[in-house]
Amino acid sequence: MQLIPGFSSFLRSGWLKPVAPVLTALVLAFVAPQTQAQSLFSPAIKVNQDIVTWYELDQRQQFLTVLGAPGASDEEVRQALIDDRLRRQVMRQAGISANPEAVQLGIDEFAARGQLSSDEFLQLLADAGVSRETVRDFIADQLSWRDFISARFISQARPTEDEINRALGQSGSGGLQVLLSEIIIPVTPQTLPQVQLLADEIALVEGFDAFSAAATQYSAAGTRTNGGQLDWLNLTELPPALQPVILGLKTGDITQPISLSNAVALFQMRGIRESATAAPQYSKVDYAIYNLPGGRSPATLARAAELREEVDTCDDLYGIAQDQPPEVLERIEAAPAEIPRDIALELAKLDLNEVSTTLTSNNGQTLRFLMLCTRTLDRGEETSRADVANALTQQRLQAFSESLLEQLRADATIVEQ
Structure with a gap:
């Protein structure tokens, strides 16, 4: 069967937020083929007054198979489809249904991810036996549930100014810290397609052990020796554009592959907490890059290790670079958003005068010996308050969605065939 490229990572990324976990659970949990003893349109599951037929199970299975979504156990599949019916019942009572124009936009977005027209x-789905109604119902359900959750809980989900301040590290009570694992995969123009495919596959793994194993096998960062695990980081020390992405993760979630200049990065959330002291804000960061020819060859990595022992501060690099071309040593001071x-x-992981040898340039032919020189404190905001407020709102709407669904399950009468 022909698979449509690009959808596995799309589904994993949390399409149609703020109910990403609901959608992800739905598309990753599917059903074993219908048994021959059952009629296509006989009930497979009864959920209160509604039923799920074997035909619907078969249609959804075909749909996800064409998208290339991974399968799941029968128990997980049945639970996902039970949840689907419970959501429909609540929305029906509330009089909420998806706007046809919005459903079409959803289909357009879905198709565009596979570089296809709607x-x-x-047509590709129809050729695989999936009806248009199945696709439209699937997307309409997600849109309707998103609208329902937003309408019911948005006032409770919006963060206060103090909560935004805490997330930005601007409150006297402290800021947020995150515990991450990382995978940094070097890339060249020649290896880009293979690295992108590998990164998409890693983004779909489940559990800390699987991500750790991938970090040990594929990552070029120094953290690969301990499964990619980083220490606690202040959220504000991460690149401003990345902060809302990280803040939107739940424990165990993995980011979509993040393109860097000569690498692809993935991060997994292992924990989040509020620190006891306020996280600092920086107006300027001073750093140095000493460029070593040879990329990540054993000889160049060995020279980088020796250099690490020879220098105590960034100023020491001037003596190392003496009589060499000016481009060998770069000393840069920039605002965080400009880096x-x-x-x-890499700088976010470093204390003053610490070194990273993870990065390369010149299509992997040059190793970048990166050293943090100084950070200049500032109380200005580098991350948009709107971005942080939106990320906090989405997290809370997801939590409300999951809590309501759990309550609906507890109150429902469910009969499985």
Whole structure:
């Protein structure tokens, strides 16, 4: 069967937020083929007054198979479809249904992810035995549930100014810290397609052990020796554009592959907490890059290790670079938002005068010996308050969605065949 490329990572990324966990659970949990003893339109599951037929199970299975979504156990599949019916019942009582124009936009977005037009997307599914109604119902359910959750809980989900301040590290009571694992995969123009495919596959793994194993096998960062695990980081020390992405993760979630200048990065959330002291804000970061020819060859990595022992501060690099071309040593002072994302990610992990040898340039032919010189404190905001407020709101709407669904399950009468 032909698979549509690009959808596995799309589904994993949390399409149609703020109910990403609901959608992800739905698309990753599917059903074993219908038994021959059952009629296509006989009930497979009864959920209160509603039923799920074997035909619907077969249609959804075909749908997800064409999208290339991974399968799941029968127990997980049945639970996902039970949840689907419970959501429909609540929305029916509330008089909420998806706008046809919004459903079409959802189909357009879905199709575009596979670089297809909507007609091509629907025809490809039809050729695989999936009806247009199945696709439209699937997308309409997600849109309706999103609208329902937002309408019911938005006033409770919006963060206060103090909560935004805490997330930004601007409150006297402290700021947020995150515990992450990382995978940094070097890339060249020649290896880009293979690295992108590998990164998409890693983004779909489940559990800390699987991500740790991938970090040990594929990551070029120094953290690969302990499964990619980083220490606690202040949220405000991460690149400004990355902060809302990280803040939107739940424990165990993995980011979509993040493109850097010469690498692809993935991060897994292992924990989040509020620190006892306020996280600092910085107006300027001073750092140095000493460029070593040879990329990540054993000889160059060995020289970088020796250099690490020879220098105590960034100023020591001037003596090392003496009589060499000016481009060998770069000394840069920039605002956090102006620092390239790959460099900013590495600097976030470093204390003053510490070194990273993860990055390369010149298509992997040059190793970048990166050293943090100084950080200049500032109380200005580098991350948009609107971004942080939106991320906090989405997290809370997801929590409300999951809590309501759990309550609906507890109150429902469910009969499985």
